[in-house]
Amino acid sequence: MPRSVPTSRSLRFRHALAASPALWWALLYFFCLLCGYYVLRPVRDAMGASADPSAVFPQWLLVAGERAGFALGDYTLQLLFTGTFVAMLLLQPVYGALVARFPRRVFLPVVYLGFIACLGGFWWAFHAGVPGRGGAFFIFIAVFNLFAVTVFWSFMADVFDNAHAKQVYGYIGAGGTIGALSGPAITRLLVEQVGVANLLLVSMGLLSVCLLCIVQLRPWAMARERAHREASGERAMGGSVWAGLRLVAQDPLLRALALLMFFGVGVGTLLYNEQAAIVRRFYPTAEAATRYYSTLDWAVNGLTIVIQLLLTRWLLRRYGVAPLLLLPALAILAGFALLSASPLPLLVAVVQVTTRASEFSLAKPARETLYTRMDREARYKAKSVIDTAVYRTGDFSFVWLHKFLAGFGSSVVFATGVVVAAGMAFGAWRVVREQRGLPENSPGDVAAAQPSRA
Template sequence: MSPSAPTRQLARLFGIDPREAEPAAAGALLFFLLFAGYFMLRPVRETMGIAGGVDNLQWLFTGTFVATLAVMPLFGWVAGRVQRRHVLPWTFGFFALNLAGFALGFHWAPDNLWFARSFYIWLSVFNLIAISVAWSVLADLFPIAQAKRVFALMASGASFGGLLGPLLGVILVGRIGHAGLLWLSAALLIAAIYVARRLQRWRDAHPIHAEASAAARARPLGGSPFAGFTDVLRSPYLLGIAAFVLLLASVSTFLYFEQARLVELTYPDRADQTRVFGTIDVVVQSLAILSQLFLTGRLAQRLGIGVLLVAVPLVTVLGFLWLALAPTFAVLAVVMVVRRAGEYAFVRPGREMLFTSVPTQAKYKAKNFIDSVVYRGADAVSGWAKALVDALAQHPALAALIGAAIALTWACTGYGLARAQARQAVADAPLPADAATTT
């Protein structure tokens, strides 16, 4: 059945093949549901992190890393024994049950500091693993040619969700409370499971090659629960992605700590702090949406994924240098907005495209090891490093200069990865350039 005229017009507007409109819309809806639920709770998490004292944030980051280490073998075990098409439903279903438990906890002990810290750590683990699993499925279903066209459009659903989520939190928290927000987030997560199943059925009806067939995805991956770790160690390409994520997380942590410090100084009231965090989220997601819809996919197709992996790190270098000269909240807010919007619009889609060229097991196990353990490990180490720099220097400019050096290394790593991905794609001799024509 040929696509309708409106579908062809929308596909032309967004630079995709008309037959890719259905999966692009489903992927965008998947991320919309996931991110709306997460970002509805994110300002609450940030306020809880400050409630325990900014000086204790590094402990929360360390706790998050330890929790991630504890969870990853369990995920590796599930991914090795569950059919590939069921990995996301099982993972999201488990997290929905967790949200229900925390909702009861918020109802019974809303002011308990240790419960607040536990929720901070849990949400920090949840967001990385859940998002990584969603991208694992997409990297499994779409080859690089299609990924360049549709991944940015799918990521726009995350930005729409990230935009609506904080607004829902602000509007609903007075009516249903924190517990009610968690119940709503759990419901959105369950809806995301249904959308992911629709994507799997679409791929079943439009197979690209034998490995993408329903029979192949019905088989468990097998392997050890620790296969993600060993796969990364054995592959220079995966080690490069791990280094890229480590540097990204380090830059993010340095800026995050500066944000917490300056927000605490500028806005002592906790309600004001939550509103500031929510406002930043709204601005970030608005900018990201426009880029994802009309710019990212076209840049990836015309200039390659290198521009997606390098541009934001270079801009971040300039942002850190500006922050070293003018360490104020206004400057930090601009740098944070530009970096985060750029990460969502360019870096994340580009980074996920890198995984379209790795073996199937690596798309799930190695990818989730990198996205969770490596990321949170970098968070923990960077958090303590930032605290040490602040304690020794007592001047924010030094931390900003160190951040600039890290961001420059991040840019160089992204450039090297883009070249490696291009070489690997040629060596693998994959599908025709326009894979959509075979569907």
């Protein structure tokens, strides 16, 4: 009967909630985190696409650029991505020190409290009209997104083991997607009534709920660690603040994940920059650009939740991570091949939606389940390096590559994107091959009584 499938899915979801109270808090956590981020993302994107450099850069920097003989407005995204790359490199050892020297109950709240405090500072800066606030806000939101989300998934790998993750990660991802759908809706509804600055207060409130969820989920993380005889996250992990880099360099699977991340970011950056050029032409005001980006986010997240509810959990439990990693890579490769032949604005938007939706609904849940089968150093230290430093290195590299290629036209940009997408597909294949050597669950940390590896 037509209604049997939805009813069956609904019953499975209710059973999962009843079997795991932690799932309730994980859903609320990810919902609030992504809702808070997506309230602000359209604002960030509108600033990055702004044709008015004085809205992005402080006056002294504009004057310095003029004296050096070039206009900063011609390099807006390149400079913003470079600033983000530098900020990420500076913050990575700070995060590494937090993870190494403080227990989970300390460093997780500290990360989110730091972001809440920064949003309060930006709220003041927007109200006061501080010059250069646009560029600083763009960089902050990019840093916030990567660190806040990677901390979330690292914590989920503490709370759920591999078998449980295959059952609930699809639901958790869907909860986040609902938040990601709600965020742009809030922005579209409120931006013209309350202004950009007051949207930051909404995001601060949502991040405060995330702190509550962290506290509530701690007992389940501790219980999982006892059950699998792992070192407790309630004690400092120890080791070097640079341990994550060493782990990525030494471990073949982590290297493959870094390769996949680098080229995956590359295709997204090339596409994002071409899209920004379209926005500058057709949506010249900040309000119009913000509405456009929020509409695009709606489309991305709408497609994401459909895939999450219908395919992700089934594919993950039946076939493992292989199809979830390989299918998005092949779809993106096909999309860039089409764009290289016909770089139409509508097709750019369609490929953008497909690229981001497949990443959120398939590739990311697959990568995150792999960390449930690794030890805590890999989950917190190596994962952070891949999700932040490697990610922003890709951004930095490809945003300047795009600037060089843009002079030859969109077709050349997308033809280069085909090569980058092929690199992404190769990285996905390497991850699929290397992950076969992982245990089904994270190894019991027999090193709990031994010195840290790094």
